[in-house]
Amino acid sequence: MHIPDGMLPGEICIAGYAGTAALTWLCVKKAQNTYKEPAKLVSRASVMAAAFFVVSWIHIPLPPVSVHPILAGLMGILLGWISFPAILVGLFFQAAMFGHGGFTTLGVNALSMGGASLVSWAVYRLLRRKPGEKAILIAGFVAGFTGVSVAVIFTGSVLILTIPSYIDTGIEISGILAMAVAHIPVALGEGVFTGLIARFLLKVKPDMLV
């Protein structure tokens, strides 16, 4: 759920940028201190950012709305701390090329989807402490599901809390809730997809799972 320009008050946009700047700094710092070869993750982050750029743009019609995958969970478990800046870059190009998401709302969108990737990664790390393929499958599923859920809840909450007084609140809230519910199949689908990818990588290249 990308928030376009003009939907949020200026103060919220500024707060979004401030939060995104702080989180970006934190993530880069953590990546430098945590990973032996941060540059190795940069090449992987570039490919994942490309996948995010394209996949977020595949819209699935679920009348009367349309939804799109986010890949926040998968990016979290493959990139760790780098997932946030990678999603930020992907969002910038989406706004620049197609107007998908706004520039003034870039900070808020980054907090939504980038933040979701970090939360997914944290949940994944908690659940994967148990050894074995089944545990990884479940951890991956939960990460993928969480990625979409957190992004939808964050975006929906921001939109609802900032509805202008001159807008019919009831109609707008109903529309936003309908969009949120429409993302449940997306969350389930991404959960399954992320779980299968995590299990596959555990077998063939376990070092890719951060």
Added chain:
Amino acid sequence: MKIPVLPFVLAVAAYPVFSHGVNVIWELRGDSVHVTGSFDDGQPMDNAQVTVFSGAAPSEPYLTGVTDESGKFSFLPDRVESENWDVQLRKAGHGEIVHISLSDAPTMQGGHGRFSVMQIVLMAVCVVWGFTGTALFFASKREKRNAHT
């Protein structure tokens, strides 16, 4: 060194389902402004909430309304108040704002149109190649460093 193919495949395969953004066009006919909102797939933005702002008071709504089943909305701007108007269409967090200037010509139209499929695919491929090039650059740096050690 393998070039990741999947993002390019997705970029091309995604073209049938480009829809989600909002397009708003406007037209001045006589003294009335006619606004039409639609989604990228051509579906009208029906029952969207419309807010009109005058250039004289850009933070206070001049007029509010709802688009009809065809995504259309019309209003009569007060030229004495302002020659510049902003119209926002909003539906479930999606929307667009268009700026309307009445002073340029007797009849005028503008707004945000749609890219063609070819333009979208080309732009997507260019961006994906940019990401891929970055990935390959950093990967080759790593390979050279490993070769020296």
